[in-house]
Amino acid sequence: MEGSGQGSGNNAGPVDTVKSMTVEKQQVPTQLTLNKLPSLPQVLVRILDAVSQESADFQQLSNIIRQDSGMSARLIAVANSSYYRRQHGCDSVDRALMCLGIDTVRTLVITAAVKQYFSYFDKDHQQFMARFWRRSLVSAHCAQTFATLTGYNATSQAYLCGLLMDVGQLCLLAENDSEYLPLLVSAGEDDQQLLESEQQVMGTTHCDLGALLLDSWQMDNFMADALRYHHAVSGQIKHAHHLVKIVNLSSLMSMQTELSEQTLAVANALFGFNEDLMRELHARIFADVQRVAGGLGMTSDEEPEQGQRANRELGEKLGQITQMQALRQAMPGASGSDQSGHGAQDAIGRALYLSFGFEKYVVFFLREPQGTLEASLGGVTGTNGTADFVLNADADESLVQRSFMAQQVLASEPRGSSSSSVLDDQLRRYCRQRALICLPFASKTLRGVVVAGANPDTLAHYQKNTTLWITLLQQVATLFDAEPGHTDSGKSSESSDSVRISEAVHEVSNPLSVINNYLEILRLKLGDSKDTNKEFSILHEEIDRVGKILLRLNKPDALPETETVDVNTTVEDLVRIFRESMCAARDIKVILQLDPSLEPVLLNKAELKQVLTNLIKNAVEAMPSGGQLTVQSQGRVMLNGRAYFAINIEDTGAGLPEQVMSKLFTPGITSKGEEHAGLGLSVVKKLMDAMNAQIDCSSSDKGARFRLLFPVVRVPSGDSRREN
Known part of the structure; x- marks a missing residue:
């Protein structure tokens, strides 16, 4: 490839080449350097938000990490290390996440955040990081767009190269910021001056350093070349690999708020892009990045106050995560938690102290049959069955009752205020504080209010961290189910059934998650393809639907949610699955007739798919030796x-x-034999009834026909609900 061995443009002889390679080998950034790569604090906070959730969302996490060069580089470096590397290397953030798993990613992110929080970042650092972040994200979006427009299939590689094109700058900054930061400041937007200064002062350039980093990950050689030559002049790379040219043009475009004639000429020379197209792409990509920046609270790269605020927010987020981790460690069953003491009551005390600092507290439990809130200062009702406090749950005579009725955290006025009741004063004295704070809770089987003493600092902390308090209380509330003396014997059978269902749902969810993850790995191995991506998206959606059906077992009375559904697309996706599996195996011809006049409607998509799946499966099984399956939609039937x-x-x-x-829709009635339960059509009828829809069937010795009629509920104009 022309230009692939040019290095920095010098014509080195054989001896010099060997010497240069030795020097380069020594300069490959180590994992220690990568661990110190700075990230934009605003993005780190969002990543911490995503990974700190109990069930972190893979796609949401990937989308956020892909906005940050430093974090992306860390993850991909670890994923390509000898500890994690698989047969194929990880050349995208998605692949790295799949390889490492959420727990490992959570550890890496928290470690990086802690290191950055305790690093000193002055005004120059903050301004550089803000500019660096914008330019990297613009370059990544440009590279992905150029790859799509020019038919370069590996768009994820292009995006990553655009995002990491200047990662060498982060490495140099992490290793020697006192020398390197002045070079960045003095060079400003002049990339050529920066390269010359880097070579003179640091003995290398960020281009070469970034390329060496990708080489050390055993990436595709051309990905390293894309970083190595992203500042080369267009004449040097006109015959270079396609990815090199993509990233070179992306680098040029990312540094300009207004496109120069030189950049327009390079775009035309490399890819034949005309001026109108380039200006349109430039405006759209910069607007997209500006929206992302606005969402992070970045109005300007020149305001150091933004960086300081973000760093404070990062510190607060780390404190919250540390608090959550400490609470989880203290919960019964956690590794290393103290299991001695007096069971659930001790665990509740530890959890409330770790979460909120409550040393003295009272828990009021709702007694549903009596409609009362009851509490005992000993923690549980005594052997004589008498509680220390008994309150009407639907009254508002005290702070406890008002908190329970409103289901809001409420704080009292200091002692002596006119609004306090005798009960409030008694509880305040018991908790040895000037004010009270009441926190309503709901566990699986119990509801009530935790009452504790509150000083001004406690109240201020709650007002500042309301969401955290609610999350912590949800964790603590799970302990109330285990506390003796608070079970309702009348509900024991129902409760045990509920527990068994919950356990079964939980156990089935695990293999479903594994299947989902390995489907994603398989998709990544097969590479980007419009056809395969469509197939995999259908499979993912079907697995998600199975999960939702299981979750409904825990909430049988929950009302179904409607959404905007493109019925034709839903039918087409389902028919595709059957056509290429069961129908193909039985030599069944499939005829699909979709009415284009059928507009999107409001419907429960999961229920619709379950009905269609049952009926199509029955139809296919009725033709073991071949036949014809016809599926038809009609847009308007009166x-x-x-x-x-x-x-x-x-x-x-x-x-x-x-x-x-x-007895068509009666459970247990089937024509398929003893191995079938005969539940399919009864489930279909229940789902159709729930959707206020009608179903009828006609049958003869030439086949069966089911007709489904759904009331048309049009999507209101401006409705924000969209099909997921």
Whole structure:
């Protein structure tokens, strides 16, 4: 490849080349250097938010990390290390996350945040990091866009190279900021001056250092070259690899708020892009990055106060995460937690002290049959069954009752105020504080209020960290279920069934998560393809639907959620699954007739898919030796003066026996044999009833036909609900 061995542009002889390679080998950034790479504090806070959740969302986490060069470099370096590296290297943030897993990523992110928080960042550091972040993100978006426009399939590689094009600057800054930062400040926006200064003072350039870093990860050689030559003049790279040219143009575009004639000429020379296209792309990408910056609270790169605020927020976020980790460690069953003491009551005391600093507290539990809030200062009701306090749950005579009724955290006025009751004064004296704070809670089986003493610092901390307090209280509330003396024997059977269901849902969720993750790994191995991506998205959606069906077992009375559904697309996706699996195996011809006039409607998509899956599966199983499956949608059907849309499912099987037709939707009635439970059509009928829809069936010896009629509920104009 022309230009691939040019280094910094010198014509070195064989001896010089060997010497240069030795020097380069010594200059590869170590893991110690990578651990010190700075990130934008505003982005770190968002990443910490994402990883600190109990069930961190993979895609959300990936989207945030992909906005930051430093964190992306850390993750990919670890994923490509000998401890984690698989047969194929990780050349994207998505691959790195899949390889490492959420727990490892959580540890890496928290460690990086702690190190950065305790590092000194002055005004020059903060301004450089803000500019660096914007330029990296613009470059990444440009590279991805140019790759798409020019047909370069590895768009994720292009994005990563654009994001990391100046990662060498972060390495130099992390290793020797006292020497390197003045070079950055004096060079300003002049990249060529910066390269000359780096070579003279540091003995290398950030381009070469970034390329060496990617080489050390055993990345595709051309990815390293993309970083090595991203400041080269266009004449040197006109015959270079496509990725090199993409990142070179992205680098040029990222440094200009207004496109220069030189950049427009390079775009035309490398890819034939005209001026109008470049200006449109430039405006759109810069606007996108500006929106992201606005979401992070970055209005200007020149305001040091923004960086200081972000660093304070980072410190607060680390404090909250530390508090959550300490609480989880203290919970019964946690590794290293103290299991001695007096069971749940001791655990509640430890948890409340670790979470809120409450040394003295009272817990009021709701007694549903009596409609009372009851508390005992000994923690549980005594052997004689008498509580120390008994309050009407629906009254507002005290702070405790008002907090429970409103389901809000409430704080009292200091002692002696006119609004305090005798009960409030008694509780205040018991808790040995001037004021009270009441925190309503709800566990799986219990509801109530935690009452504790509050000083001005406690109240101020709550007002500043309301969300944290609520999260901590949710954790603590799980302990109340284990406290003796608070179970309702009348609900023991129901409760045990609920526990068994919850356990089963939890256990089934684990293999579903594994399947989901390995599907993503398989997709990444197969590479980017419009067809395979569509197939995988359908599979992911079906697995998510299984998860939602399981979760409904825990909330059988929950009302179904409606959303904007493109019915034709939903039907097409389902038919695709059956056509390429069960239908192909049975030599069944599939005819799909979709009415283009059928507009999106408000519907529960999961329930619709469950109905269609049952009926299509039944139709396919009715044709073991081949036949024809017809699935048809109709956009407008009038019945008794009301508008419906219809879906028809027809097969050419043997039809349904008379005894099945007479009790079509009765559980246990089936024509498939003893190994089938006969629940499919009864489930279909219940789901159709829940959607206020109608279903009818006709059958003969030439096949069966199901007709589904759904009332048309149009999406209101401006409705923000979108199909997920």
